Amino acid sequence: MLRLVNLxxxxxxGDRALTDVSLTVEPGQVVGLIGPSGAGKSTLIRCINRLxxxxxxxxxxxxxxxxxLGRGALRRSRRRIGMIFQEYAxxxxxxxxxxxxxxxxGYVGFWRSFFRRFPPDAVSTAYRLLDRVxxxxxxxxxxxxxxxxxxxxxxxxxxLAQDPDLLLIDEPTASLDPKTSRQIMRLIVEICDESGxxxxxxxxxxxxxxxxxxxxxxLQAGRVVFDGPPDQLDETVLTxxxxxxxxSATIRTAHxxxxxxxxxxxxxxxxxxxxxxxxxxxxxxxxx
Amino acid sequence: xxxxxxxxxxxxxxRTTRGELLLWVGxxxxxxxxxxxxEVMNENTMWFFVVDAPAQALDLGSRMVPPRWSYLPALxxxxxxxxxxxxxGTLLAIVMAIPVAFLAARNTTPSERFVRPVALLxxxxxxxxxxxxxxxxxxxxxxxxxxxxxxxxxxxxxGFIAKLLYEAIEEIDASQVEAVTATGASSAQVIDYxxxxxxxxxxxxxxxxxxxxxxxxxxxLGLVGAGxxxxxxxxxxxxxxxxxxTVIFVLILLTVLVSExxxxxxxxxxx
Numbered sequence: 291m292l293r294l295v296n297l298x299x300x301x302x303x304g305d306r307a308l309t310d311v312s313l314t315v316e317p318g319q320v321v322g323l324i325g326p327s328g329a330g331k332s333t334l335i336r337c338i339n340r341l342x343x344x345x346x347x348x349x350x351x352x353x354x355x356x357x358x359l360g361r362g363a364l365r366r367s368r369r370r371i372g373m374i375f376q377e378y379a380x381x382x383x384x385x386x387x388x389x390x391x392x393x394x395x396g397y398v399g400f401w402r403s404f405f406r407r408f409p410p411d412a413v414s415t416a417y418r419l420l421d422r423v424x425x426x427x428x429x430x431x432x433x434x435x436x437x438x439x440x441x442x443x444x445x446x447x448x449x450l451a452q453d454p455d456l457l458l459i460d461e462p463t464a465s466l467d468p469k470t471s472r473q474i475m476r477l478i479v480e481i482c483d484e485s486g487x488x489x490x491x492x493x494x495x496x497x498x499x500x501x502x503x504x505x506x507x508x509l510q511a512g513r514v515v516f517d518g519p520p521d522q523l524d525e526t527v528l529t530x531x532x533x534x535x536x537x538s539a540t541i542r543t544a545h546x547x548x549x550x551x552x553x554x555x556x557x558x559x560x561x562x563x564x565x566x567x568x569x570x571x572x573x574x575x576x577x578x
Numbered sequence: 579x580x581x582x583x584x585x586x587x588x589x590x591x592x593r594t595t596r597g598e599l600l601l602w603v604g605x606x607x608x609x610x611x612x613x614x615x616x617e618v619m620n621e622n623t624m625w626f627f628v629v630d631a632p633a634q635a636l637d638l639g640s641r642m643v644p645p646r647w648s649y650l651p652a653l654x655x656x657x658x659x660x661x662x663x664x665x666x667g668t669l670l671a672i673v674m675a676i677p678v679a680f681l682a683a684r685n686t687t688p689s690e691r692f693v694r695p696v697a698l699l700x701x702x703x704x705x706x707x708x709x710x711x712x713x714x715x716x717x718x719x720x721x722x723x724x725x726x727x728x729x730x731x732x733x734x735x736x737g738f739i740a741k742l743l744y745e746a747i748e749e750i751d752a753s754q755v756e757a758v759t760a761t762g763a764s765s766a767q768v769i770d771y772x773x774x775x776x777x778x779x780x781x782x783x784x785x786x787x788x789x790x791x792x793x794x795x796x797x798x799l800g801l802v803g804a805g806x807x808x809x810x811x812x813x814x815x816x817x818x819x820x821x822x823x824t825v826i827f828v829l830i831l832l833t834v835l836v837s838e839x840x841x842x843x844x845x846x847x848x849x
Contacts, residue, residue, distance in 0.1 A: 339760055341756055341759065341760060365762045365763075365764065366762065367762075368759075368760060368761065368762035369761065369762035371760070373757065373760040373761075375753060375756075375757055377753060379751075379753040379754055379756060379757035380754070380757070381754050381757075381758065381771060381772055381775050381776070382751075382754070382775075382776075383775040383776065383778065383779075384771070384775050388771075392758055392761060392763070392771050393761050394761075395758065395761050395762065395763035395764075395767045395771065396761055396762025396763055397762075400764060400766045400767055400770075403763075403767050403770065403771070404770055445757075448757075448761070452761055452762070458760075
């Protein structure tokens, strides 16, 4: 179970990304997080595993308060949280297997990982996961040799290799075509159902969110403005979240699997916007 | 489209008339400065010697041919020293440059305010002094011979390698680092899995490129007593043995050609 209490994030530039966000995700629940670019969706999920340090508020995963942990304890807690990224964030020059095994880095010592001598159970888990996501034939290929959909499957396998208690998923389909997007979303939801894994999915495509998740949270300017089942998402709610617009097409596509709203597609590309540079630097701060 | 064509301006110029004028004045000032500098430079030129130059060059050239090829076997040991100086110096520089580069890169430095400036200062200091000057100092400290040359090459190369390497580190894709960090990996593992794969091609290219430069530099370090071909060159120059000088020049040219070929091949294979 994941619990956020009054989570607030203000960047050093003074940009307020999150204001008093409180929410609870039950075990096995898959939550879709929607909202306009810059609403704080990326910041929210990065505050959970503290790739971005929250300014105030608390994050609980089970009984552990993640916000109070020191470096070592944070590292051990991060092993329990799998993360899947928009542009896949695979290490391009490593093989598929190395990328999946990197999900086990938190569990093995430096020299073992340096010589790529992972324990037998980690290796067999990696093979099993690659089989599950349908990439058994690509184990020793370099990640940059794969197509977009295949890369995202490697990203999913890497997150699952951690044997996580929670999945954080940042725009998993923004760089994918409509068909692949649906396949990837279906795969994610299936896997979560199989193992009762809770997940938060940042997503731009409202129709896709309605199709695949059972709970949707709407974020607007860093505040939660909607929290409910997908069928409650009507024109009024969408206007609250995104602002005034003709929503009839967006809502209709929710019931039509093949049609895709072109504006939704276009929006996917300018996702990393406003304080991207600061965000980048804060992300890298995890290193030093 | 709103408005008729007539309502939009038909003339467009990149600069204002004033800007255009200033640009021309600027060019004129530059030409004037050049003419002035030329005058100052040639105040002390003795044109008598300059007029004489072609004849002097022909005279020196005639003394340099034919090359004394019998001198070649005696040059093999200095050639070996030169190659060793370049290679060992480059290796020593790489060992020192890697930590410096990680300390200097904005995204990996432990402290942007304190450690990074120190690392950058080290890089600048190393780069601002020519290998020949380093060798001059080191021959005085360590004494003449190959070790002084190795250290001179290394000290000059540290800054070069560290600078290019830290720039490569700063250009890496942050999301890959973020992804590996999110798995709970330690800092050392993040460097090994997310940063090293991204900078490896650049790193290999930088090292081979610097080795190639060092072969050329170490060939002249002997002029100040650091061993190798330069030492032989100085010996020959001192006794005005011009045919031997020719042989040394040819040898240096061949060595540089070979090193250039090797480095091109290696870089091609990696990138």
